[in-house]
Amino acid sequence: MRVYNRRIYNLCYRFTNSPDDAQDLTQEVFIRLYRTMGSYNLEKGAFTTWLTTLTRNLLVDHFRRSKQDRVTDSMDAGLRDEDDSISLGDRIEDPRPNQDDRLASKETQKMVQLALARISPDLREAVILRDLQDMDYKEIAVVLRVPEGTVKSRINRGRMELARLLSRNKKQASNE
Amino acid sequence: MNKEAKNRMECSEFEALLAEALDDTLTAEKRQVFDAHGQSCEVCGPLYAEAWEGLLLIQKLAEVEPPKNLVHNILAATSGKDAVATKAEVEKLGWLERLGRSLRPQMAGLLHSRFAASFAMAFFSLSITLTLAGVKISDIKNVDFHPTALRKSAVLSFTQVEAKVTSYYENLRLVYQVQAKVRELKKNTAPAPGTGNENRQQNRKSVPQDGGRPKQYENYSQERDGSLMAETYTRHEGAQI
Secondary structure (H helix, E strand, O other): OHHHHHHHHHHHHHHHOOHHHHHHHHHHHHHHHHHHHHHOOHHHOOHHHHHHHHHHHHHHHHHHHHOOHHHHHHHHHHHHHHHHHOOHHHHHOOOHHHHHHHHOOHHHHHHHHHHHHHOOHHHHHHHHHHHHOOOOHHHHHHHHOOOHHHHHHHHHHHHHHHHHHHHHHHHHHHHO | OOOOOEOOEOHHHHHHHHHHHHHOOOOHHHHHHHHHHHHHOOOHHHHHHHHHHHHHHHHOOOOOOOOOOHHHHHHHHHHHHHHHHHHHHHHHOOHHHHHHHHOOHHHHHHHOHHHHHHHHHHHHHHHHHHHHOOOOHHHHOOOOOOHHHHHHHHHHHHHHHHHHHHHHHHHHHHHHHHHHHHHHHHHHHOOOHHHHHHHHHHHHHHHHHOOOOOOHHHHOOOOOOHHHHHHHHHHHHHHHO
């Protein structure tokens, strides 16, 4: 349990952006794991994949309960506005050095976490599983029950949305 | 626009290879074509830059330390929740059902009415027997069930029983010895053979008073020698005459 405790908590925290919710969900995951351990079949896949699927199902249930889709919708509207306001040339410029400097601070990490919480749940879970949980595309496809090509597409779109959102926040901060 | 081929690669193909390009798993040839398309296409170039930026951002997120009490809470939840649920269920059940649940499935059949009646009868019989024997159930609480104490108790009980048996047989032996001495004394104090006529006369006198009932049987337990029995037989014949 101690092996997967940290992994599950991080997955829940990155998805919900709430330490309390992450803690409750992690407990719920292990309670469900405790009850359904007998149904795990080694032939169906790795235990990590099975556990991540279980966690993801609980996260989806939690998301539906907490009605976060409204936040996502409003964020999408904001992104569309932002797309119009920033020129293509500005976005083509590589902002990596500045971002690297900022990420050293906790404040920047908070911003990234906030941006991650605001992107669409489908894209968010794909990005988290790939970039934070280090799962390969095949495993993610099993967890999300979608084709591998869809997984790659969602990951790309999620990364792009994250970058756009942070770029917009950066611009707002410089204006203030 | 996506259908338009640029540097031998279409935009859809570029997008499909975007993930592998960011993972740096493309072959050298494909990577060259991919980069060429990204530099020349106004749509795909920014896509790659944004995806690359997003990847760098999210990978910078440090791993979060879970709360220290999380493991404890999980253990409490997984080990205590079932206990609480079971307790609530058990409280709703009757005592017989609770007893049935506490028994193993193989033993649950013993709670059928016929077996239950037999057990009840056996229990009452045992309790009555124990009551008559003076055994109190409350005394069992004071018994020390430690192996050493049990062994001592068993040895003590055996010694007590052995002493009782020995004493009983010793007493019995003494009784036999006393009886033997009494017999011997009686034999020694019995009348000499010469005095038999006096007895005979006394017997003759007493016969009519008893209505002819033989008196010699009263002496059987005292003297069982053949001579006396022969005399008695002779006396009866005389009485009949």
